[in-house]
Amino acid sequence: MAIGSLGAGSGLDLESLVSDMVSARRDTKVKLYQDKLAGYEAELSALGSVGSAIDNFKTFVSTLNNADLFSGRNATIEDADGKPSFSVVADKTASTDKYSIQVDQLAKGSRLVSDITSFTSRDEKVTSSGGELKLTAGDQKLVLDVKPDTTLSQLREQINAEGKDFGVSANLVDDGDGHMFFTITSTKTGAGNTLKIDSSNLTLDSVGLGGFFPGLSVPAGGEAQDAMITVDGIKVRSETNDFDSAIAGLEIKALDVSPEPKKVEVSYNKEEVENTIQGFVSSYNELISVFKQNTAKGAVLNGNSMIRNLSSSLATNLMSNYAEPGSPFTSIFDVGVEFQDNGTLAYDSDKFNRAAETNFDAVASLFTGKNGLATSLDSLLESYAGPRGMNNTLKDSVTKSIGSTEESLSDYEDRMAKYEASLRSKFTNLDTQLANMNAQGDYLNSMLNQL
Incomplete structure (x- = not known):
């Protein structure tokens, strides 16, 4: 038997004795604390999973409760494969209808070109004394301060530098036959x-005066022009290629001249609505799955009143009547959402599309608006989700219990350390006394052996 420092004097295994006495008093109680902490940690983890599922479901509910979701419109152009001649964007005010649209003419800017006899070189001087040059296009005006001895090339650079914010640019074209053309484009x-x-305020050299500025003219086809489209047989003009008021709620942009009219259909944005409802159904099923997993027999949240109350309230909300007066539907189960035997939801796309074709606005009113399902669910979930929700309140309570239990365990460990120190002190004294007694016994035996 190994003898530690405690018991060296007496020859007894006092070290093991102290360890066994401390263990007998400590281990059972410490295990109770540790089991309690493990239970709290498991509960906190489960509440975290439940909270995430609630928050995810609430996100889809809030999306479903957005009135813009159901007021969105899609504009589809017939046979839009390849390069389209126009684009169409519909806002929520657009009427669901069909139109015939054709681009007859694109809007374009204008161009001035100098006379063929005006210049032969880009280095020719325009003016020796300088002056003011004005360029005007509609309500846009560019005034240039032309310096003395400015050449044709330098004037081009000046127009390009100062005219870039006004949509004006200049260029030089050499035809290879000794003719230099000066062009200005807007x-x-x-x-x-x-x-x-x-x-008129620019003093020109005789060369320029002989034909440069007076000789700048608009060539055939160089005039600025409107864009023109035909909408259902009606001619519509615009200064630009954008037609924002031709049809209420539609933004039409001319891209190219159309060889023939194209059909445009404006419809409800059913695809986005379907995707949102499917997300709503999936997130609800995920929530129910998390509830079942954490409240099953033996699970850490079995019997949890918050989950039981929320599950019951959700089912009640889903089965309620949200139809407005005169609606052909009474609940969401008339428009593609189905309740299954296991408590989850399913989505029937065909049923939804039939309902949307019958009365899309009535479908929307079941989900959104003042009396819609999403509004009701949003209000219900507000009490459970988020930093101030019931789930977080439970998590805070469990967290406090963990802290309190850890503190109690720490205090108990301190008491056990003091208890062990007390035992060691007592057994050290005992060991010393036994050592002295052994020494005295050995001395007496030695004396007796000498007789």
């Missing part, structure tokens, strides 16, 4: 916005 579209030049 991106300002629309009939009546053709570029005009005024050099």
Whole structure:
């Protein structure tokens, strides 16, 4: 038998004796604390899973409760494969209808070109004394301060530098036959916005005066023009390629001239609504699955009143009547959502589409609006989800219990450490006394042996 430092004097295994006495008093109580902490940790983890499932479901409920979801519109262009001649975007005010649209003409800016006899070189001087040059396109005006001895090339660079924010640019074109053409282009579209030049305040050299500015003219087809489309046989004009008021609720953009009219159908955005309802159904089923998993027999949240009350309230809400007066539907189960025997939901796309074709607004009113299902569920879940919800309140309570239990365990361990120290002190004294007695016994035996 090994003898520790405690018991060295007496030859007894006092170290094991102290350890056994401490263990007899400590181990059972410590295990109770540890089991209690493990239970709290498991409960906290389960409440975390439940809270995440509730928050996820509430997110889909809030999305479903957005009135814009059901007011959205889709604009579909017939045979839009390949390069389209126009685009259409519908807002929620657009009527669900069909239209015939054709692009007859695109809007474009204008261009000025110098006379063929005006210039032969890009280095020719425009003016020796300088002055002011004005370019006008509709309500846009660019005034240039032309410096003395400015060349044709330098004037081009000045127009490009100062005109970039006005949609005006200049260029030089050499035809290879000794002719230099000076061009000025404006991106300002629309009939009546053709570029005009005024050099009356610019003192020109004789070369320029002989044909440069006076010789700048609009070539055939260089005039600014409107865009034109035909909507259901009606001609519509616009200064730009954008037609934002041709049809109420539609933004039409002309991209290319159409060889023939194209059909445009504006319909409800059923695809986005379907995706949201499917997400709602899936998140509800996930929530029910988490409830069942954590409240099953032997599970840590078995019998939890919060989950029991929420499950009951959710079922009641789902089965309630949310129809408005005159609606052909009475509940969400008339429009594609189905209750299954195991308490989960299913989605029937065909049934939803039939209901949407019958009365889309009535379908929307079941889910959203003041008296819709989503509004009711949103209000219900507000008490359970989020930082101030009931689930978080339970988690806070469990967290406090963990802290309290850990503190109690720490206090108990401190008491056990003091108890062990007390035992060691007592057994050290005993060991010392036994050592002295052994020494005295050995001395007496030694004396007796000498007689």
